[in-house]
Amino acid sequence: MALENLGKALNSALKKLARSNVVDEAVIKEVVRDIQRALIMSDVNVRLVLDLTKRIQKRALEEKLPPGISRKEHIIKIVYEELTNFLGKEAKSIEIKEKPTVLLTVGIQGSGKTTSIAKLARYFQKRGYNVGLVCTDTWRPGAYYQLKQLVEPFNIEVFGDPEEKDAIKLAREGVSYFKEKNVDIIIVDSAGRHKEEKGLIEEMRQISEAINPHEVILVIDGTIGQQAYNQALAFKEATPIGSIIVTKLDGSAKGGGALSAVVATGAPIKFIGVGERVEDLEPFDPKRFVSRLLGLGDIQGLLEKFEELSKEHEFKEEDMEKFLKGKFNLKDMYAQLEAMQKMGPLKQILQMIPGMGYSLPDEFVQVGEQRLKKFKVIMDSMTEEELEKPDIINYSRIKRIARGSGTSVRDVRELLQQYNQMKKFFKGMNKRKLSRLAKKLGGMNFGGFGI
Incomplete structure (x- = not known):
């Protein structure tokens, strides 16, 4: 499950x-x-x-x-x-107190460590920090190139040498390199271990002595369920300054087991991986996590995502409010779906809205990038009047739009059906007095349960 x-x-x-x-x-x-x-x-x-x-x-x-x-x-x-x-009561964060702050990551091979490092770097970059990555994984071929490829679109630099076999040397040189460049945060990626925690802890000890990190981060695969307990416990006993990232919680059958197992050790979970994209890492806040899980929403989290998006793109809260009230045309629909995709998977975003995440039919949120591209091509063949007033689009217009866009009549109808279904759904939500969702969640909101 x-x-x-x-x-x-x-x-x-x-x-x-x-x-x-x-x-x-x-x-x-x-x-x-x-x-x-x-x-x-x-x-x-x-x-x-x-x-x-x-x-x-x-x-x-x-x-x-x-x-x-x-x-x-x-x-x-x-x-x-x-x-x-x-699940732990209070959220705990990685504190960035001095420049540079050095973070060391460790994890069993296959835990998603390299991807998590890229996600962590992007997380801090979006908050205004200049981040440098050091790859010391001398065991896994391609680790350096994988990390480099993940962060290249965001202009985050990676220090490493695929030919060098001395991980301690790489760690020292990488930290020195980024200190000279005056970065704010240096994240050191260590090699994953195949089986038991002993080798993992020993490597952590050796590299820690070499670079003296401010914090050591253990990456745990959320799909291992209750087995996460032993990894987290061994880590907690080895270092009092550690924190944990639990990965692969977007589709894990054992995610609840992994989270609860780690919490049972008393080790602090600070981030969770909730998707495959580099953007899909979020701070672990038990209150907000449980609120979303129960369908009570997470308006604070939603507003934070809006704030992030508005820094990089033209996007306003009133645009989203207009969308939620069902007062949008085809141009608006495309703009909002495209913007929300940049915030993360649509399903996850809607789960931040009280009562909406589990009530929204899957066909409304399964608008992948390919469908969005097709929708855009179709809309490029529409007149301004048709985009502003989709109700005027009759069969003859549909045929013209299909010819002009190189798509089929069925594709055009699918776009119009998607638009009408979403508009109808959001109008219905508004009738259930969910317009207040644009406000910050001041207390428990039970609207999603019909109370």
Whole structure:
């Protein structure tokens, strides 16, 4: 069960609660069983699941209702609070206190370490830091070229020598090179290890002595589930200054297991990988993560993505608000879908909006780059009037547009159908009073559950 499926299962359990006319002990126990099932299918440790759901059930049955809140709202709040506590309570960040800050990354081979380093470099670059990367992986052929290729589009420099076999020498020389260039952050990529943690920890110790990093970062593959516990524990015992990136959480069947296993060791998760693109790395904040997982949204995260996008492109919050209200034409639709793609996968963006992530049909969000390109070609063959007023497009116009764009009548109809479906859907969302979603989330928002 991928994390998206875990979110759907948890969201479904809470919607069952919201639809109940009477919230009695039987309903509460049924919802708790659904939550248990969802977590266990996501490979979370059974004992941890039982402890967690016992606390949820006990609080739901025994706690006195706070003033001004319904029992349904109170139980959802309990689930949110307990899951947040379960995953670590507070967000922890990598602190950039001095220039340059040196970060050392380690990880088992195949954990996604090299990709994560590129993502981390891009993350800091977008926040105004000048970043340099040092590749000391002398074991894996092509590691240097892979890292270089990943960050080349962003003009991030990589120091390395594929012919050099001495990782310690590469680390020293790379750090010295970037210190002379006055970069803000130096990220050192070490070689991955095949099997056990002993070699990993030993390499970390040797390179650490050579370059004296401010922080050591362990990259853990989210697909290994509960096995992440041993890696995280060994790492935590070896260094008190470490942090962890959990990768491959976008499609992992064991993502919940990996996250909960790492948290159980007390080691700090600071980032999670949520996609294949270099942009798909996000700080791990248990509150915001659980909020999205339950379908409660993450307006703060959405606004941060808008802010990032507006720095690089002409994009305003009011444009998104117009889109959400269903008051857009074909030109607007293309501009917003293209902009949102730059923010990340559309599905992930919509999960930041309370009540929308799991209610939006898949066909609305599966607008890949190829379809967007085709849509653009089709729209280039339309008149300005047709773009502004798509309702005037009849069959004869469709045939003309198809001929002019080198596409088929079916392709043009698909574009118009996509437009009409999205417009209808967002208008419907607006009727359910979700226009307030453009505001920051000041507290729990239960609109997505129909409460």
